[in-house]
Every structure is written in structure tokens, then in C-alpha cells.
Amino acid sequence: MKVFKFGGASVKDAEGVKNAAKIIESQLDDKLVVVVSAMGKTTNALEGLLRLHLGRNVEVFQQLEAIKSFHFGICNDLFENKKNPIFQELHNTFVEAEWQIEDEPIGTRGFEYDQLIGLGELLSTKILSAYLDMKEVENIWVDARDVVRTDNTYQAAKVDWDETGRLIQDKFSNLSERIAVTQGFIGSSSENFTTTLGREGSDFSAAIFASSLNAKEVVIWKDVEGMLNADPKHYESTVKLENISYKEAVELAYYGASVIHPKTVKPLENRQIPLFVKSFKDPAASGSLINKNSSRDGDVPSYIHKENQILVSFSSRDFDFIDERKLSEIFELFSIIGLSVNILQNSAISFTVVFDNDRSKIDELRKAVSEKYKVTYNERATLITIRHFTDQIINDLLKDRTVLLEQRTRSTARFVLAYDI
Numbered sequence: 001m002k003v004f005k006f007g008g009a010s011v012k013d014a015e016g017v018k019n020a021a022k023i024i025e026s027q028l029d030d031k032l033v034v035v036v037s038a039m040g041k042t043t044n045a046l047e048g049l050l051r052l053h054l055g056r057n058v059e060v061f062q063q064l065e066a067i068k069s070f071h072f073g074i075c076n077d078l079f080e081n082k083k084n085p086i087f088q089e090l091h092n093t094f095v096e097a098e099w100q101i102e103d104e105p106i107g108t109r110g111f112e113y114d115q116l117i118g119l120g121e122l123l124s125t126k127i128l129s130a131y132l133d134m135k136e137v138e139n140i141w142v143d144a145r146d147v148v149r150t151d152n153t154y155q156a157a158k159v160d161w162d163e164t165g166r167l168i169q170d171k172f173s174n175l176s177e178r179i180a181v182t183q184g185f186i187g188s189s190s191e192n193f194t195t196t197l198g199r200e201g202s203d204f205s206a207a208i209f210a211s212s213l214n215a216k217e218v219v220i221w222k223d224v225e226g227m228l229n230a231d232p233k234h235y236e237s238t239v240k241l242e243n244i245s246y247k248e249a250v251e252l253a254y255y256g257a258s259v260i261h262p263k264t265v266k267p268l269e270n271r272q273i274p275l276f277v278k279s280f281k282d283p284a285a286s287g288s289l290i291n292k293n294s295s296r297d298g299d300v301p302s303y304i305h306k307e308n309q310i311l312v313s314f315s316s317r318d319f320d321f322i323d324e325r326k327l328s329e330i331f332e333l334f335s336i337i338g339l340s341v342n343i344l345q346n347s348a349i350s351f352t353v354v355f356d357n358d359r360s361k362i363d364e365l366r367k368a369v370s371e372k373y374k375v376t377y378n379e380r381a382t383l384i385t386i387r388h389f390t391d392q393i394i395n396d397l398l399k400d401r402t403v404l405l406e407q408r409t410r411s412t413a414r415f416v417l418a419y420d421i
């Protein structure tokens, strides 16, 4: 058994679907679970739809029309026979969303989000499955909500691993079809409401299926040749990481590398399932391999940029130490407000922390602490993490830059750089 995961970029149009089908078809010897994200930018479009729905804005119907015509357009390109059942199927799938947006929102924002946003994955998988049918590639469409059981923390649902493992094994062990097509990103609560696992959560879904089925391997198909050592947006020359360990992958994801969802690695590591990241544009190429081998982790330095950071410094107004109790109060606040710490440093009477710059959350924080602490900021900062650095790399990086904060361990150097004009 193998698990393939196709992201939104790989199925953003009819050509993408055809290409994904070709990759699936060429995988002949194993049973295959195919996990698919929403097509192209559909999830963002659905988030727009939700905003209009919650605001009771009549443009909500136009927005739904746009999402419909995008999907029907792809189907028109894929299926010459307009009597193909997929057209009716899509129609039915959209009806549920129509009902939801016609009515007043009934639950919290999170609840409404999860009931609406998972539509993207239902559509993409129905289209891919129908296309495979048309090509006479035997497959079955599986509703991930029947097998991925979660709690009801909407938008960030936590997986009930025991129940999910049981349900997935029950469902998949007796399938007569060699290929199953299912959705990433979604699951369902014990009350049978749709839940979502967090943005970009389809990689994690692939890991859930792989772990539950003890798969031989997982392949994440992407529009890049594999895991790169830097984001091509920031660096002219990038290198593919041939083989890194689970630990290295987790570290890179933690520091902000965006190639795989951070939660993906743990379930695979626990079962020692290798993960490949490969290019859907060049499926025969080797891609990157993530497994237990750590001997090549240091082969090339990796660079991770986080832009639009805010460095916040707290100093106590009465010259008191910022001790453990005070730190724990401050951290409690971060967690209530939903701010996650990207890096931090403290001294006797001051404490410095860097977040993604989310204005409203930062304002909330400032209000909550201003009585006890003097708070200063540096906005538009960049946090750069370098794994397996050399002195030369750091010298080059810091030339003409103002360093606001720096930390080094043996393998990792991190710098918060000011916005220098």
C-alpha cells in the first residue's frame, strides 16, 4: 500500500487532473490511497464565500457562482460526454453549500467554516475519481469524513487516532478496487459534523492514512523538484535536499519551511514510513526522501525566511525581575490571544519575543500588559534561520544588516534582522 498526495497546484486545471491521473495510472504494483486537496486556490475562494455568508452579503451567491463555474469549466475540458454522471454529481455537491449560505449562520464561525470549506476537497476528489473512471482506471471514491474521526475543535480538529485507525483499516482492508481517492484536510466529529485539520492540512491527512494502514511509503506531489534548501523567492540558487531525516524535516518545518505541513512527519516517523517529495512535472525524477537516515542532514545548509515579523520587548515598570511566575502569566496571555512565539530571549528585567505581525492580536497583547510592562516594538523585521551554517554564510548574510536578536546552537543560527531601508 502506498499513499499519494496531490496538492491544489497539481490539480488546478484540466491538464493537472490529466497529469495526476497519468501518475496514478503508472503506479501499477501497489494498492494506492490518493489524497487530494482542493483545486488551485479554491480554499481561499471558499474562505471568501464564508466571509460573505457570515456578513449576510448578497454577493455570496456571485461568489458561489464563480466557484461553480471554475469547477464546471474544468469538467467541461475533461469530459467530452456531457452526460457523464460527474455533472449531476457536482450539481448535488453544490446544493448543500447553497442551503448553507441561504440560511442564517447557525453556529460559531469555526463551525460554519468547517461545514463550508471542505467543499473544495469533495469537488476535487469527485472530479479526479470520475476522470479515472472515464479512463477505465478502476477506483473508489472514499468520503474521508467516514474514516477520519476528530474532536470538534473546528478549524484545527484533533484526530482521534484509535478510532480513526480502526475505521480506516475496516474500510480499506476489504476494498476490491486497487485505488481509493479521498480528501485531504477534512474529517468529522462524533456528531457527524465536518471538521478541518487546519490550512494546508492535506499533507497531514496523507500521513494519517499512511500511518493507519502502515503504508510502504508516502509521496507528496508538488510543483517543485523536492524539498529545497531555501525558498526560490528569496534565493537565486537553491539546492534540492536529496535525503534528510525525520528529525531534520521536523526542525525545518518548525522553523517555517513551508514544503510540508509540520504535523505530517510525526505519524510517519512513528511507523518508519518513508516520505518522498516529488515533482508532478517530472514524476520519474528522484525527488527528496525523508526517512530515518540522518547521515546527510548536514550536506547542505538550509535557509528559512519569515517575513513581516514583529519583535516585542517587555520591560518591567518597577524594575522587578521577570521571574518564572511572570513569564508564565505572559505565556498564558499569548496562548489566550493565539500568538505563537517564533523566537524569544530574556534578561533580568526584560523579555523579548518575536511573532508574525498580526496587528489586532498585538494590540490586544499591548492592552493586556501595558500596566505592568513597558512595551517596545520593531516592526517589519525578518527572522532568518540557517541550519548547518558556516561562518562564511553568516558573514555574507549579515553584511550591512542590523541584527536585533541572534541565537546560535551547534547546528542552527537564527537572526532577527531589522527592516533596513
Ligand code: ASP
Residues within 6 Å of the ligand: 007, 008, 037, 038, 043, 044, 120, 184, 185, 198, 199, 200, 201, 202, 203
Ligand atoms: N485545501 C486546503 C488548504 O488550501 C488543504 C490543503 O491544501 O492542504 O488549506
Ligand code: MG
Residues within 6 Å of the ligand: 007, 008, 037, 038, 040, 043, 200
Ligand atoms: Mg490547498
